[in-house]
Structures are given as C-alpha cells and as structure tokens.
Amino acid sequence: MGSSMQIAYYPGCTIKASAHQHEGAALAVLRTLGVELREMAEWNCCGVVHSLTSDNLIRHMAPVRVFARLREQGENEVATLCDMCFNTLARANLHARQQPEQIAAISVTSGDELSYDGGAGVLHLLQVLRDRVGLAAIRAHVRRPLRGLRVYPYYGCKLLRPAEVGIDDPETPAVLRDLMQALGATVVEGSLQTQCCGAYHVVDHAEIVAGRVAATADQASAGGAEAIVLSCPLCHYNFDTLQATSGAPLPVFYYTQLMGIAFGLEPDQLGLEEQQIALLPLLQRHNLVHVKGEQA
Amino acid sequence: MTITMRAGGEIDELLRKVEALSSQNLAGCYQCGTCAASCPLRGSMDLPPDALILHLRFGLPGVLDRQTFWVCVGCDSCVEHCPRAIDVSKIMAALRQISIQESGDHLALAQLPETALRRLPAIALVASMRRHTG
Amino acid sequence: MTERAPLISMQLMGKDYSVPSGLTIMAAIEYAGYKLVRGAGCRGGFCGACPTLYRRADSHRIFTALACQTLVEDGMCLVQMPFVPLITKPYELQTITPRPNTLLQHFPEIAGCVACNTCTRACPQGLQVMDYVQAALRGDTKRAAMLSFDCISCGICSSRCPADIKHYAVGLLARRIYGKFVTPAAPDLSARVAELEAGHYHGALDELVGMSPAELRVRYEQRSFEAVADGGEAHSATKRYNSPVDPVDFQDEIER
Numbered sequence: 001m002g003s004s005m006q007i008a009y010y011p012g013c014t015i016k017a018s019a020h021q022h023e024g025a026a027l028a029v030l031r032t033l034g035v036e037l038r039e040m041a042e043w044n045c046c047g048v049v050h051s052l053t054s055d056n057l058i059r060h061m062a063p064v065r066v067f068a069r070l071r072e073q074g075e076n077e078v079a080t081l082c083d084m085c086f087n088t089l090a091r092a093n094l095h096a097r098q099q100p101e102q103i104a105a106i107s108v109t110s111g112d113e114l115s116y117d118g119g120a121g122v123l124h125l126l127q128v129l130r131d132r133v134g135l136a137a138i139r140a141h142v143r144r145p146l147r148g149l150r151v152y153p154y155y156g157c158k159l160l161r162p163a164e165v166g167i168d169d170p171e172t173p174a175v176l177r178d179l180m181q182a183l184g185a186t187v188v189e190g191s192l193q194t195q196c197c198g199a200y201h202v203v204d205h206a207e208i209v210a211g212r213v214a215a216t217a218d219q220a221s222a223g224g225a226e227a228i229v230l231s232c233p234l235c236h237y238n239f240d241t242l243q244a245t246s247g248a249p250l251p252v253f254y255y256t257q258l259m260g261i262a263f264g265l266e267p268d269q270l271g272l273e274e275q276q277i278a279l280l281p282l283l284q285r286h287n288l289v290h291v292k293g294e295q296a
Numbered sequence: 297m298t299i300t301m302r303a304g305g306e307i308d309e310l311l312r313k314v315e316a317l318s319s320q321n322l323a324g325c326y327q328c329g330t331c332a333a334s335c336p337l338r339g340s341m342d343l344p345p346d347a348l349i350l351h352l353r354f355g356l357p358g359v360l361d362r363q364t365f366w367v368c369v370g371c372d373s374c375v376e377h378c379p380r381a382i383d384v385s386k387i388m389a390a391l392r393q394i395s396i397q398e399s400g401d402h403l404a405l406a407q408l409p410e411t412a413l414r415r416l417p418a419i420a421l422v423a424s425m426r427r428h429t430g
Numbered sequence: 431m432t433e434r435a436p437l438i439s440m441q442l443m444g445k446d447y448s449v450p451s452g453l454t455i456m457a458a459i460e461y462a463g464y465k466l467v468r469g470a471g472c473r474g475g476f477c478g479a480c481p482t483l484y485r486r487a488d489s490h491r492i493f494t495a496l497a498c499q500t501l502v503e504d505g506m507c508l509v510q511m512p513f514v515p516l517i518t519k520p521y522e523l524q525t526i527t528p529r530p531n532t533l534l535q536h537f538p539e540i541a542g543c544v545a546c547n548t549c550t551r552a553c554p555q556g557l558q559v560m561d562y563v564q565a566a567l568r569g570d571t572k573r574a575a576m577l578s579f580d581c582i583s584c585g586i587c588s589s590r591c592p593a594d595i596k597h598y599a600v601g602l603l604a605r606r607i608y609g610k611f612v613t614p615a616a617p618d619l620s621a622r623v624a625e626l627e628a629g630h631y632h633g634a635l636d637e638l639v640g641m642s643p644a645e646l647r648v649r650y651e652q653r654s655f656e657a658v659a660d661g662g663e664a665h666s667a668t669k670r671y672n673s674p675v676d677p678v679d680f681q682d683e684i685e686r
Contacts, residue, residue: 062545065547111547
C-alpha cells in the first residue's frame with residue numbers, strides 16, 4: 001500500500017536506544033494507516049528540556065539547529081514521538097518566533113551557520129493520529145478490538161504543559177482516552193494522570209520518582225486498570241523500572257504497541273518483550289496475542 | 297536565630313537577579329499557595345514554592361541553601377494553575393542557575409555509580425545535566 | 431634556483447617574529463629559534479601532536495590547525511597546544527557487551543552536548559565531530575565510528591567544547607566496539623599475527639635495529655608498497671604523506 005501522507009520525522013535519542021520498541025511499533029502502525037515518517041537526514045539531540053532562564057542562550061542552540069536542519073532539507077514540518085523532544089522543540093519554536101533577536105544572537109556566536117525564524121511546525125505523533133489521520137480511520141483499521149482490557153492513560157507533563165504548546169486540555173486531556181476507546185479498550189481515569197512522574201530525578205534521586213510512580217500506579221490499580229498506557233520514553237522508563245515490587249506491577253505500554261495489537265500486527269514488530277514488566281501475560285489473558293507455536 | 301527582614305528597603309540582590317533571569321515579577325504573588333497545592337513533588341521540598349517566593353521577596357537568608365528549586369523538575373503544574381500567571385518554573389530555573397554559578401555543578405557525573413550509568417537512558421541524563429550543571 | 435621567500439610577520443606566544451612566507455607553522459616556529467620537544471611528531475598530519483590555536487587580524491574568532499599542515503599567514507598570532515588533558519575510566523573491550531547506551535555509560539558527559547558545533551568547526555581533519563558525538567549519544571555506534579574514522583586524536587575539539595566532552599576518546603571507543611563486534615574478522619590479519627607470534631620476522635627486525643640512521647634512511651626511501659588486489663596503483667596513505675620529499679625537519683622545508 002502506498003503512503004498517502006508523508007511527514008519528516010525527528011526521532012530523538014532515546015527513541016533510537018532504550019525506547020526503540022516505541023519507534024518500531026509506531027512505524028508499523030503508521031504503515032498500516034498509510035503514513036510515512038521520513039527520518040531527517042541528520043539531526044541532533046534537542047536538549048530534552050527547554051532552557052528557562054533569560055540569558056542561557058547556548059541551550060537554545062540544539063533545538064534551533066534541529067529546525068535549521070529541517071529547513072536545509074527542504075521541509076517545513078516535523079513529527080516526533082517523544083514527549084520531551086516535542087515540548088522542547090515546540091517551545092524553542094515559539095521562542096524563535098517571539099524573541100527573534102535571541103536567535104540572531106545565537107546565530108552570530110555560532111559563526112552564522114544557524115538561522116531560523118520559528119516558522120516551521122512540529123507535531124507530536126498523537127496529533128498526527130488525532131488531527132491528520134483521524135480516530136474514524138484508526139477505528140476502521142481495528143482487527144482485534146482490545147475488548148475488556150482496562151487501561152489507565154498516563155499523560156505526564158510534557159504533552160500538556162505549558163498550555164501554549166500542549167496538544168490537549170491540560171486539565172482534562174482526552175487524546176489517549178479517545179484513542180484507547182477507538183481501539184476498543186476500557187479506560188480508567190484518575191487525578192494523577194496529568195501529574196509529573198519525577199522525570200530526570202531517576203538519575204540521582206530515584207526515591208522521588210519511585211514515590212510518584214507508586215502513587216500513580218496505585219490509583220490506576222484502585223480504579224481497576226490492568227495496564228498503564230503512555231507516550232513519553234522517560235515516563236515509560238520510570239514506570240517500567242521503578243514500580244514498587246510489593247504488589248503486582250502494572251504493565252506499561254506505549255500507545256503505539258496497543259494500536260499494533262488492535263490492528264492485528266505481528267507482535268514481533270511491536271517490541272513487546274523489551275520491557276522489564278512483562279506485557280505478554282496480560283495480552284494472552286485477554287486473548288490478544290498468541291505465542292508462536294502454542295496454538296494456531 | 298535572628299532573622300533580618302527587609303521590607304520596603306532597597307531591593308535584595310538575589311531577588312533582583314532572580315527577577316532578571318526568570319523575567320517574572322515576584323511582587324505579583326499574593327501567596328495563595330496554589331503552586332504548592334498543585335505541585336506533585338512538594339513532599340520532597342524543604343520549603344513550598346510560595347514560601348520560597350516570600351523568602352526571596354523579604355530577602356531572608358538561606359534561600360540558595362534550600363532544596364526546593366533542585367526538586368522542581370519544571371512540570372509546569374503550578375504555572376498552569378497560578379492565578380497571577382507567574383511562571384514559578386522559571387523562578388526555580390533562575391535559582392538553579394545562580395546556585396550553579398556561585399557553587400558549581402549540582403550533579404557529580406563522575407560520582408554516579410556504574411550500575412546507574414549502565415541502565416540510565418539518554419533522556420534522563422541529558423535532562424539532569426541541563427538542569428543541574430552549568 | 432633559490433629565491434628568498436618574502437618575510438611575513440607573525441606572533442608566537444605574544445612575541446613578534448619575521449619568518450619566510452610559505453612555511454608551515456611548525457617550520458616557522460623552528461625558524462624563529464624554538465626547538466620543539468613536545469607538540470611535534472610525525473610532521474605528516476597523522477599523529478595529532480601539534481594542535482595550534484591562532485587568531486587572524488581580520489576576524490574576532492580563534493582558529494585551529496595542525497602546525498605541520500598549515501602555512502603561516504601574515505599577522506597570525508599563534509600558540510602550540512601540545513597536549514589536551516584526558517582521563518578516561520579504563521575499560522576492557524573483551525568484557526564489554528555492546529548495548530545502545532554503552533558509549534553514554536563510558537562517557538556520560540556527552541549528555542551535556544548543546545549542539546553548538548564548535549568541535550566541528552575546530553576539527554583540523556574536517557570531521558563532523560558534533561554529529562558523531564550525537565550519534566554516540568543515541569547509541570548509533572556505527573555512525574559514530576564512521577564519522578570519526580579519520581580522527582587523529584589531536585584533542586582540539588575537546589579543548590574548545592563548552593561541555594568538556596572527550597570527543598576523540600568517544601570516537602575511539604565507538605570504532606573499537608564497531609571493529610570488534612560489527613565488522614567481519616580480517617583473515618589476512620590473523621594470519622599475519624600468527625606469523626609474528628611464530629617469530630617469522632625476528633631476523634628482519636634485528637637487521638633493522640642494527641642499521642645506522644643513514645642506512646635506515648636509504649631503506650626508508652626505497653620502501654615499496656603492496657600491490658592492490660584489483661591491479662590498480664598501489665595506494666598508501668603513508669606513501670602520500672611521508673614521501674621522501676616531505677619535510678623531515680624545518681631545514682628541508684626552507685631549502686625546498
């Protein structure tokens with residue numbers, strides 16, 4: 001099937017390393033939907049977080065360079081899977097539009113090789129799915145509805161805040177809920193869905209992250225959820241590696257993996273075995289995957 | 297302990313720096329505490345964000361010794377909820393930057409245990425370095 | 431025919447000198463009377479021992495070069511940087527299991543890269559240094575190895591980096607991992623190693639060790655190169671750069 005939609009693609013570092021199952025699942029799902037993500041020829045780390053102080057200009061160079069490179073290759077819009085990349089790129093883009101004099105200052109110190117006007121667009125994959133592909137088309141591709149699977153969508157911070165770059169209502173986001181319902185899953189919601197997981201404190205204050213992860217997983221379990229579904233590779237790492245081991249930890253899915261399951265794609269395209277917390281037992285319980293050689 | 301309060305006097309140097317770096321006017325804060333109430337990490341802070349702002353405004357000593365601005369990861373929950381439209385994340389970022397300039401990096405990369413380095417994803421290390429080192 | 435080259439003015443470590451134009455920086459330093467005991471090596475652009483920092487009158491920027499590969503210019507102000515400090519945690523390639531974050535694990539400071547591209551602009555080899563560091567950050571060992579292949583470890587990149595990254599050590603580990611785990615083993619190499627271990631070349635080596643410098647030089651200038659498999663012209667990077675007419679010291683270069 002030919003692709004009816006092509007979009008330039010900025011993967012981000014973690015998607016290429018510890019979160020490559022998300023990329024694998026996304027590309028497989030998008031092929032099914034007739035969307036082709038074309039990876040940028042050359043790209044660099046965006047810096048993960050937006051530089052917040054008024055004089056730390058050097059830290060805007062990384063995301064600005066991503067846009068400059070996008071322009072160099074003749075594109076004006078780029079999609080990304082990673083929430084933190086999305087947020088950093090979107091905020092840098094806004095910054096370039098609102099404070100062009102700062103971008104000019106960066107340009108001068110960088111030897112005039114960087115110039116960017118803030119005019120390109122950046123999309124999160126969830127926006128592509130919701131706004132370009134549409135939930136109706138996604139629903140039409142479901143071959144194996146996730147009937148009976150109860151999932152807790154976790155949004156975290158970077159998809160939603162600050163509101164000027166967020167892709168959904170920061171208080172009551174719906175995009176993951178709507179997507180999961182389109183796949184036939186049952187959605188469990190709670191107040192901690194939009195609260196931070198502790199993010200990079202996993203580096204040297206993992207106890208802060210463990211506390212947030214435990215509270216959120218407890219809320220999801222109490223609501224009857226059997227799994228957490230999310231988008232951000234850092235949230236994924238935190239939920240997958242720091243859930244308290246006393247109770248039964250909830251499996252953590254990227255939404256692209258659940259889309260792949262519902263579309264009836266081969267499980268080996270979806271990186272289902274690359275998590276610490278096993279995904280397959282839950283999927284087998286719901287008869288959503290068959291282990292090869294077990295039954296026809 | 298004696299605390300010197302500076303109310304209505306000359307503007308505190310630290311406050312001036314924080315306002316310049318964060319582009320925020322701290323006098324706009326009316327101490328409703330919404331930032332603290334909405335902060336998912338307030339339990340790990342040694343001073344809630346609203347109190348930190350008050351300490352800054354009054355020029356109280358010891359602001360840079362607090363952990364609050366290191367605990368803040370800039371999730372922007374408070375920013376979303378502040379009725380005075382104050383970007384508390386930027387205030388925290390300004391304090392981190394001032395502290396790093398005065399006292400050096402807050403993350404000792406060379407001290408991270410080998411086991412942590414073997415598993416940590418790039419996204420966590422990059423973010424941590426951006427927030428904790430100059 | 432010997433025609434005196436016109437003199438140009440340059441500053442070496444803040445002191446003014448007049449040197450003939452057309453000299454390399456290294457030859458100019460020696461012409462000015464300095465004896466290089468550090469910061470000089472192969473004189474052929476390979477060893478990376480002679481990084482130089484300089485400024486030009488017409489720019490506010492600092493430029494970088496290898497002293498043996500770059501000609502002096504009128505108005506140049508320069509200094510040799512014979513060594514860029516490097517400390518790496520020891521690693522044992524035999525025990526490394528390559529994973530996507532192996533390079534990051536050994537060199538976590540690459541996480542501090544701000545993509546300013548200063549390293550790339552500074553590289554005298556013209557490598558895409560920032561891009562190979564970025565490839566290392568995302569675990570793309572192959573790309574990091576390929577992009578850093580021509581690195582000569584002069585260290586200029588690291589001396590200019592605001593994030594204090596040890597670029598050349600990152601590239602070296604990437605190439606080592608790529609060489610050990612990805613590229614196929616070279617049968618010729620293992621055959622030669624076996625010959626060496628069996629002592630096949632001890633006699634030839636002893637003969638070389640016993641020669642006088644003059645005899646060695648003759649032998650060096652007469653050396654031959656292996657034929658290439660497809661019958662084309664024998665190519666050797668060493669032949670091109672270390673040919674007998676290349677300067678072996680500044681006197682050679684001045685007389686030429």
